[in-house]
Amino acid sequence: MRPPTLRDVAAAASVHIATASRALNPATRSLVSTSTSERVVRAARSLGYRPNPIARSLKTARSDSVGLVIPDLTNPLVPPMVRGAEDVLSPAGYNAWLVNTDDDPARERTQIHSLRSRQVEGLIVATARLDHPLLEALHEEGVPIVLANRQLGTGHIPSVTADNAAGSAMAVRHLVDLGHTRIAHVAGPQDLSTGLLRQRGFLHAVQDHGLPADPDLVVTCSAWTEEAGAHAFGALLDRGVEVSAVVAAHDRLALGCYDALLSRGLSCPDDVSVVGFNDMPLMDKMRPSLTTVRVEHYQVGAEAARLLLDTFREPRRPARAVLLPPTLTVRASTGPARSRRPSGMSRGRIVAPAGVQARSAMP
Amino acid sequence: MRPPTLRDVAAAASVHIATASRALNPATRSLVSTSTSERVVRAARSLGYRPNPIARSLKTARSDSVGLVIPDLTNPLVPPMVRGAEDVLSPAGYNAWLVNTDDDPARERTQIHSLRSRQVEGLIVATARLDHPLLEALHEEGVPIVLANRQLGTGHIPSVTADNAAGSAMAVRHLVDLGHTRIAHVAGPQDLSTGLLRQRGFLHAVQDHGLPADPDLVVTCSAWTEEAGAHAFGALLDRGVEVSAVVAAHDRLALGCYDALLSRGLSCPDDVSVVGFNDMPLMDKMRPSLTTVRVEHYQVGAEAARLLLDTFREPRRPARAVLLPPTLTVRASTGPARSRRPSGMSRGRIVAPAGVQARSAMP
DNA sequence: TTGTATGCGTTATCAG
């Protein structure tokens, strides 16, 4: 049995189809007498009428939907962002189309094309790179876009992110308060705003506390994986660099640091304190539970959606970069710096393993 | 600048709009001469023509999209299922609409309504309860549905799930091989097929190994949370039930068991071995890393999508219940049963804390 | 306040 259309409702209420349309549409109901409007509504209800959004879209050239461009749904940071966005979009009458790009530019291109052909009215994009011609081009074209979690280098497109520099500073501050002076940074990909700004924030914070910005204390990962973190931090340890604490630019990198320490017989936090970034689910269940800079990804998604809705209302509003304040969640992976023994191999001091020449920091 | 329509393409190729339509549509291209079809395709490409799926849907009464009804995107089991489904649907030309129900029947009802009004051609539902009138009704109506991860009690609707009973049996078998004879079960909600079948599988397996199905060894949780698991297993421990191993119906319940043990000064696996269910992300990073029954949720999603596509081709095909074989991932949370000392308080034997009367198992 | 007429972009059914 074919679902009832407006025509059926109009017939049942013995009014013209146009009248039925007006009566059923809250915005135009005032143009119709209360009595007939009531009659129409009753007829619609009794027939189980549901407006056909396809037909409506064709007519109004609106789809009431936005595209959500994400790297990968199975990345634990993503689902909270998505729900945050949906929880704002939904009450505003918008639906969200999700697409995964797997951080592959080609796939991203086709996915965004597919979204546009489905007539989405705007885009929330969580896959921005610092240099991102595609997004710049779309923005030039006038496609409403809001970036979530990551920004462009140019800042031309509105964005909602955590205040990454502030987050790094909080981590450093915490470690300095615990007495640490040799603090390393396991940085993330430098072509992403998250990686870059967390590193910059780290370097500034270290200097603000009067500590030298020793290049030996910074290692960079090209991916946010445990393996990358373990490899990078392991290399730093193996170089014999003196270090009692590390700020990782991502919880996964921090877990990699755990692995690097474990495989070298070192303990966290006794030998080295570790701070992560993001506070992914289950970070409280690690051993040791991870001290980390908490980012409210739900809020990032929600705020991005609000910005997008704003853009719909005021298309030519200048780009804004909304920074959400992170917080520091202190758990068991950070502890006081060991007071250094005058000489010898204290457990708090990392020395190069046999066969590796210890290299002293530049003066 | 308005995006080009079929009319524009037809004009540019100086053919009738109907001819342009046929030329551009792979299925009807054969009705058009090669030369004109080439001309049309060239015109379309040079104009950057993209068919309007809204208009097409209105005409064809197809949406090329299916609904994916999930409990909550932030549940770590869900994203792999979703991607599995998408990776099958996408090559078949279907897009997936995602909705979260938060396991709230009212919300589920409205979300499914919303999907239907968006003209989805079928539903993949991961929120089934054993008793689920809404789904039965939809199925009666002829809406193509495939259940994923959970089944109905009646089995009237095609489903794809892990073989939950087999999974429980694998867990029990593993523990028996390690010498355990007092094995508990922390069961999940019994109104869900997952909870029920894992419990049943546990009880059968225990009996198959000649162990008594002691009711004291089974506790039930009404939610898949760590708190519920900790509370239930804690209560079992506090009753003084002798137990050296536990099969939890979910990794989260298993983590709750960890908590219950920890807060009672007991150690895993030295005092009690713990087996989880699902192998959620990061379970290898727990301390101890969790031995668990691995369910390939990606495959569950993918297979559910395949079944749905089958249903589109053969609407009246009888319901099938596809069971995917789980595997046991052995990690550090399970170890050999302690050989029991003749008397005294061995660490391997749990005794009731002061103030709690130890209750012996029924004879 | 209600009815009339038209079109959104596409596909399908006719003729020719």
Added chain:
DNA sequence: CTGATAACGCATACAA
């Protein structure tokens, strides 16, 4: 093989 025409379901400018 191609062109003309209608129709999908709805919203709206215009007329009454």
